[in-house]
Amino acid sequence: MPRLLAPDDLKTQLTSLPAWRLEGDALVRDVQRPDFAAGLALVVAVAEEAGSLNHHPDVDLRYTSVRFALWTHVSGGVTQYDVELAHRIEALIREGR
Template sequence: MTDVPRPPRLSPDELTAALTALPLWSGDGGGIRRSVQLPGFPEAIAALVRIAFVAEAMDHHPDVDLRWRTLHLTLVTHSAGGVTELDLELARRVDGLFPG
């Protein structure tokens, strides 16, 4: 198995600019965050499964905290030590599934 090269960590200015295009997300160099509110627990589980398929296809996985009907997502490229373009792309795809 070979290591897949990861994109470089975004600078603070790059991250600030990127977050303006992702208004449902907030954060800093340590990770970007969004919560997704669903009608109930089964719907939250179903939403998590939808996100899981997208994340698996990208080979880039969010940190997830599920509380009853709310998913709290944190995106960070651990191998890069911060937020990268991979995190922004996953955020865009999550927004496509759950526009807010």
């Protein structure tokens, strides 16, 4: 089972992910897209990355808003897997996906 990140480790990790925040036991990021199709395209791109990691986010797509919530269900909180996926999602967002 993946090890939960200690609060100090998580705080350090989040310095390189300024758009992400901790909500409860999850890393959360809200993204705005110009329209529904662009939001859906981002979700599809994230799904491909998540599949390659075998680690899947909770996703909420509402018109132009996309919310990603990352947490390792079997561990009950944030692990290094979540931080890695957050970095990959950030790269997709920077690419304009």
